[in-house]
Amino acid sequence: MANVKTKHLFLAASLSALMTVVACSPGGKAASSDSGATASEGAPQSVPAMAETSDELILQARDFLEPVPVSAPTIEGVTATPELVGLGQALFFDPRLSATHSISCASCHYPGLGGADNSPFSAGFHGERGGRNAPTVYNAVFNFAQFWDGRAKDLVEQAGGPLVNPVEMASPEAHVTEQILALPGYSPMFAAAFPGEVDPVTLANAQKAIAGFEATLITPNAPFDEFLRGDSGALTADQKAGLSLFMDKGCTACHSGVNLGGTMYQKFGVFSDPGPAYRPPEDKGRGGVTGNAAEDYFFKVPTLRNITETAPYFHSGSEPDLKRAVAVMAEVQLGQTLSPDEVDKITAFLGSLTGDQPQLVIPQLPVSDAKSPPPEQ
Ligand code: HEC
Numbered sequence: 434m435a436n437v438k439t440k441h442l443f444l445a446a447s448l449s450a451l452m453t454v455v456a457c458s459p460g461g462k463a464a465s466s467d468s469g470a471t472a473s474e475g476a477p478q479s480v481p482a483m484a485e486t487s488d489e490l491i492l493q494a495r496d497f498l499e500p501v502p503v504s505a506p507t508i509e510g511v512t513a514t515p516e517l518v519g520l521g522q523a524l525f526f527d528p529r530l531s532a533t534h535s536i537s538c539a540s541c542h543y544p545g546l547g548g549a550d551n552s553p554f555s556a557g558f559h560g561e562r563g564g565r566n567a568p569t570v571y572n573a574v575f576n577f578a579q580f581w582d583g584r585a586k587d588l589v590e591q592a593g594g595p596l597v598n599p600v601e602m603a604s605p606e607a608h609v610t611e612q613i614l615a616l617p618g619y620s621p622m623f624a625a626a627f628p629g630e631v632d633p634v635t636l637a638n639a640q641k642a643i644a645g646f647e648a649t650l651i652t653p654n655a656p657f658d659e660f661l662r663g664d665s666g667a668l669t670a671d672q673k674a675g676l677s678l679f680m681d682k683g684c685t686a687c688h689s690g691v692n693l694g695g696t697m698y699q700k701f702g703v704f705s706d707p708g709p710a711y712r713p714p715e716d717k718g719r720g721g722v723t724g725n726a727a728e729d730y731f732f733k734v735p736t737l738r739n740i741t742e743t744a745p746y747f748h749s750g751s752e753p754d755l756k757r758a759v760a761v762m763a764e765v766q767l768g769q770t771l772s773p774d775e776v777d778k779i780t781a782f783l784g785s786l787t788g789d790q791p792q793l794v795i796p797q798l799p800v801s802d803a804k805s806p807p808p809e810q
């Protein structure tokens with residue numbers, strides 16, 4: 434029975450993906466690094482090869498899942514020079530872009546906490562309805578759209594949201610550029626990041642720089658990636674058993690590609706209602722963006738990369754326990770009850786998805802001077 438349901442769901446998921454997915458290839462927004470701005474002398478990038486293997490489990494996994502590339506992918510329209518990435522990093526860490534000078538992107542997407550904040554939700558900042566859990570910015574470049582409800586098409590568009598959000602920043606576009614211009618040290622940084630532009634300090638350029646920086650926040654070389662590339666010994670026996678279950682139960686119908694997610698919207702609650710704690714009724718997800726009632730409670734399938742680092746779980750940030758989240762998923766998305774042993778093994782597998790965390794140095798920011806506006810109270 435379970436099998437039939439799984440197959441049925443797989444079909445439903447594929448159909449629905451066809452209807453709702455704009456660009457369903459993993460990394461649809463991001464070209465592979467081979468054509469990357471950082472590639473030098475036209476030499477092929479050092480992407481570790483997928484070794485030939487006769488390991489059935491590896492071959493099966495390669496049908497659904499891909500390793501994180503080892504170098505940053507490029508973003509359309511963004512020339513990721515070191516100057517641009519450095520500027521983006523400074524803006525990402527600069528609390529003075531908020532009206533109160535107290536909050537930066539890094540406050541909620543904290544390096545050292547998996548690019549998230551380990552809090553249930555951080556209401557208001559991006560204008561989200563009701564308060565949602567901050568998703569990780571790590572590997573976000575590989576998602577086909579940004580936000581739980583996909584309302585920003587890519588990282589460039591996304592970065593505009595918080596900067597001009599009326600709730601947190603009271604910062605209409607002119608105010609942001611004014612704020613940046615009032616920190617004189619930023620002007621040469623923008624000029625270096627956008628050479629040849631007469632008036633480089635713009636909100637649009639700030640967005641590009643932040644996005645270019647975010648594209649570097651990838652986490653390659655997880656044990657699972659080594660496994661996918663052909664190293665059979667990279668996973669423990671439990672993790673392998675968990676990977677088998679992850680595929681056989683049907684998790685990969687939605688959690689696929691580089692990010693084991695980020696390729697489609699799906700209803701949270703395909704087989705049964707997860708309940709108001711996990712799925713507060715007022716947050717309609719994708720349906721709230723499109724106005725199409727058929728998409729109510731559809732959310733972007735989140736990445737499972739580094740998932741052990743980014744509790745609590747779900748868009749509502751309502752589940753602190755990863756094992757419980759796995760059991761809930763099987764129940765409401767697949768109509769199956771997992772045994773405690775199955776939950777343990779799948780959770781062990783999810784632990785193999787933690788890769789090299791970005792090693793960031795907190796940047797030296799341009800200093801405020803006498804003319805810089807003080808924080809609002
Ligand atoms: C107050 C906390 C907070 C701050 C500050 C903040 N974010 Fe977010 N971020 C969130 C929350 C919450 C979401 C999810 C909102 C939603 O889906 O509606 C989010 C979503 C995102 C996403 C989408 C990730 C995905 O997979 O969908 C990106 C990228 C992101 N933020 C980058 C940034 C950048 C860049 C800044 C600074 C310019 C920033 N954030 C500032 C809380 C914050």
Ligand code: HEC
Pocket residue numbers: 446679682683684685686687688698699700701703732733734735736737740743745746747748749758759762763766767779
């Ligand atoms: C029909 C599609 C679908 C299937 C099948 C599915 N998931 Fe999910 N998964 C989702 C969606 C959508 C969410 C986001 C739910 C929300 O918070 O709105 C999610 C969220 C999660 C989360 C929480 C991630 C986070 O950052 O909060 C975990 C963990 C997870 N899934 C694991 C699994 C496992 C393990 C399986 C198989 C037992 C599975 N999923 C099957 C669609 C699916």
